[in-house]
Amino acid sequence: MRKSNYFLPVLKEEPKEAEIVSHRLMLRAGMIRQQAAGLYSWLPLGYKVMRKIQTIIEQEQARAGAIEMLMPTLQPADLWRESGRYDAYGKEMLRMSDRHDRDMLFGPTNEEMITDIFRSYVRSYKELPLNLYHIQWKFRDEIRPRFGTMRSREFLMKDGYSFDVDKEQAERSYYRMFVAYLRTYYRMGLTAIPMKAETGPIGGELSHEFIVLAETGESAVFCHRDILDKAIPPRDTDFIGDLTPIIDDWTSLYAATEDMIDMDEFERDVPQEKRIAARGIEVGQIFYFGTKYSEIMKATVTGPDGRDVPVHSGSYGIGLTRLVPAIIEAFHDEDGIIWPVSVAPFEVVLLNLKAADETCTGMCDTLYAQLQAAGLDVLYDDTKEGAGAKFATADLIGIPFQLIIGPRGAKSGEAEIKDRKTGERQTMPIQDAVAFLQSRIEPARRTDI
RNA sequence: CGGAGUAUAGCGCAGUCUGGUAGCGUACCAUGUUCGGAACGUGGGGGUCGCAGGUUCAAAUCCUGCUACUCCGACCA
Missing domain, CATH: 3.40.50.800 (Anticodon-binding domain)
Known part of the structure; x- marks a missing residue:
């Protein structure tokens, strides 16, 4: 691309509204433009970075057996009434009605919709495991958006959903995503540490957050230093086979966010010289939530014994619009970004x-x-x-x-x-x-x- | 949602207290000289001073209301 033909509106002066370095640099490098609080246009340079991130995610999802699709941004309220989350979600959900006065919402996530798709077509355990994902814009009406696209109201997220016949199989699906995520972040140049996480409003039993260490990180994190040097599972990793040894290896070293930290455990399990207490940016989270939605929304399959069972599910998110600033937070100097x-x-x-x-x-x-x-x-x-x-x-x-x-x-x-x-x-x-x-x-x- | 601010040219700001024909830097246009770390000279264009109402002979400036945005806190991919 010739610069004379490109659109690259760089700013020489510091934009006053930008607080953290990634936000400042994204504005100065002509990557984004704020259109309203928490809403951004992605200018050519910024969008090009996001497309490269998206391609890496797609390649690694495919490698791990996940299948890409696309669901709409707007969703009917009835789907959310069925799961009980229409009332539970609160003001973060942007609600609206169409010309026929039907209640709609701008989706903050897609568990209900994917469960609806699943239950409409899948009848037998023989069609499992299944992992479907999409990369689509979401909206959460944050009380206070900040830090540029790190914490915007509209954001682009990869969200994937796995379906399995039982918990054991579901854990295998969870492990596949665990490995895929390690590879995905590594390919972007990042060292992302999987940490024990709270399951939050989505609910569930097993969850990890993937954290990139950065001074401007939103949460305090604690981990064993050696986890930073662990080898990433190679491209020829057998995703069909048993991934348990890889997961056991990665989870053997202590790593937890401030929400989950058990200081006694941390100090007992990690020698003092190996302890890292730092700040981190969450760039992804994976959950196993069992039959939470399948039971209430009647997403069942017939098992080998001829009986119907609710499917066991997990969900797997990566925030693309957050990854861009996260990478900048990790790689910059006083002159600018270092991609x-x-x-x-x-x-x-x-x-x-x-x-x-x-x-x-x-x-x-x-x-x-x-x-x-x-x-x-x-x-x-x-x-x-x-x-x-x-x-x-x-x-x-x-x-x-x-x-x-x-x-x-x-x-x-x-x-x-x-x-x-x-x-x-x-x-x-x-x-x-x-x-x-x-x-x-x-x-x-x-x-x- | 509570607290604190800001709003004047594309961007960064002064002017507001003390009302009197809107300014600086930068960016932009023309032109000449430059040409290895955001060059310099000369000339030029660009602003309903966030919006609405009020006070006044006269409002960016004083008064009232509203809106947007930013920061701190609670909330979060």
Whole structure:
């Protein structure tokens, strides 16, 4: 993409309303625009990041056997009356009526709707296990939205629902999502720690929150240091097989949020030098809630013994619109964002330091074509801005690699490459630059791990 | 929902106390000189001063009501 043809409204000055660093940087980098309290437009750069996150989620969900679909944002109130949550949910639920005065709501989640779909079609245990998910906008009328898209009212969430014939099978489904989540966050460059969690208003018995450590995190968290270095289950993990050893390994080390922390247990199980007490951002949560909805909404299947049983379910959420700021909270410095390659809006930015210089521009045009041909996602700053402004913008929007071509280098055949993360720069013959970038970027995509 | 603030050009702000033809920086447009870390000069365009009502010869400024947004608390993917 040529920057001259792109829409990238970066701000030089600090927006006054933004409190935390990710919100400030998302506004300054031209990723989002606030339209009302807790409502945001996603501008091209921000949306591109979210699409990359979405693709990773979809790939890892598919690997774990979950099937993607799409349910509507608006839901009929009757479905929620049936589960009893229409009255239980309170003012967080945005309610409205249509032209025929039918009570509707903007869905804050989809347990009722998916249960309705399930009970309409599935009759036999032989069709199980089943795990259906969608990625759709939700609305919760937060009393006080804040921190940009970290805590917005409208938010994009992946929510998945598993259906199994009994608790044992349901636990296996839960474990599949547990492993899928570990892989999903890792592929985004994050270290997300599964922590024992409260089951909250959704209810249930077994639940983990996935937490990214960050100073600006909303909740205090406690864990064993070694959990940060645990190996992620590889891509060839057998999701059909028994995942219990992986789960046991991950849950053997203490990790809990402030809601669930048992200090005596923490201090007993974790040696002092291994204790981490920090703050964290929740980027996902998984639940097993058994037959909570299937019983009340009569979602049953016929078991092997010929008798009807209510299905055992779990739900699995990942907040996409929260992940974007969470990644920024984890990866930034005083100059701006530092994207992990796998979610970066562009993998490399080509900086033509002097667009007025014919040699320089000719060289850059050639390189731009070569970078694209090499399969790299490239932003080409072909504008007439000064060099300083280009550097500042490139740093701000956090593209992992900068390929810098100045008039001197263009003449002598030398290119400079800056690694945004380390700040390290190296000079090399221009004809080597594309291959070098390829060798650095391809493994960093984490598509083969 | 309780407490505290803010609202003046795209963005950041001054002007309000003490009423008298709306300003600064930046961004934008034109032009010239620059050109490796957000360059400089000259010229230019852009504002129903959040909305409504009131006081006054005269309101960004004083009074009343409303709305939106932000921060602190309780709530939460």
